[in-house]
Amino acid sequence: MNNTLQNKRILIVGGSSGIGLAVAKQACKAGGKLIIASRNAAEKYEDLITAVGHGIEAHSFDVASEKQTAAALKKIGEIDHLVITSRPQITPALFVETDIKQAKEAFETKFWGQYQLIQKAHSHIRQNGSIVMTTGIAGEKIFKNFSTMTIINSATETFCRLLAMELAPIRVNVVSPGFVSPKPLEVEQYAEQFPAGRLASPDEVADAYIYLMKNSYTTGRSVVIDGGAMLI
Template sequence: MNITSLRFDGQHVVVVGGSSGIGRAVAVAAEAAGARVTALGRHTPIACDLTDDASVVQAFQRTGAIDHLVLTPGARVGSPRLEQLTDAELLTAYQVKLFGSLRAIRAALPVLAPTASITLTSGQLARKPSPGGLLKGSLNAAVDAAGRQLAKELAPRRVNVVSPGAIDTPLWGADGDAARAATLARVGGTLPVGRVGRPDELAQAYLLAMATGFMTGSVIDVDGGGLL
């Protein structure tokens, strides 16, 4: 399948977290492929606070019918080791990325097409343990597991997970910041491809998951060889 030839004309794609970073790249790529795209987030025309169930329900009452639901939420948390990990960090990370995604899927069910696709976002640390990786690693592993469970529970709707490695997004800091550039260069230098990924590259994995009707329950690694 040639990713650049994928078309989603006449299809409605809803991207939760679609106003910045990876979500924004997915929204742009889907729109370029002909889809009608609705971005949901705290600062979008249809506001959606994933930590507030009423806000999530109200948002999906306004979206109309959905052909593809993409979830890219995440909280800005660090990488504390267990002895420094606070309850507040635990709750924030899980409330947004895992519980928030599940709230969104639940609220979307009444408007999801019978053969809709759902694509979640986890991360490389789910399967690459490291000191300080407990919070993000356990959270991403939970998202991977949720995706597989939902692929069975929600069939024939398809559910997949995209698992990014190091991607150049605002989570690393502000554009033009010297420390950010140095960190990205250092991290990229450890990868087989020699650099970190771009959001537009990662977006292609979401389009693949949306378009491939025989793919469900899969975790798609896009990490520049980071798991090797």
């Protein structure tokens, strides 16, 4: 049973900020050997050492680029766990007002980016390893102005279950965060309605990724960290 991250090589794509950086910090404390990737991770290397710790690797590549992804994975080599926390930039808007070009770019990064990344990276993952993707409660609870992310997150949930079957014994799971700080004041006020009464911290969400990497009997599942948002 694999229940430790000690000396495990963990690639976190989108790991230079936000939830990904919180996962990197916790995984490093658990003894993992961190490989942090994002579009500008290499340029942030000194800052990442300060935030996460010495002994990390940093690689810059665009997850939407097959060529850059393949080149980076060749340099990285074998890994034990792959965590994907990259997220697109998209302006919230009603469906009829959504910029289609921006929506397509969001799909390229969030869905097709992780699709091609996993297709290339799965052969680099050692036995008893895992993949953890990131969705969001917009895939399960309907919010106005978030049609693009609702569709992407829903597709990713289904993709997870498919991969858990096809890539076994590699375990594949997703974390579905709710509203995570920092957020605008109106979102903070909205979160006061939740049973938890507040936004989540990145560290609270990161706990779920650590659990999914360590627990060797969980696959094909979505772990929701939403403070009870879906109950209202």
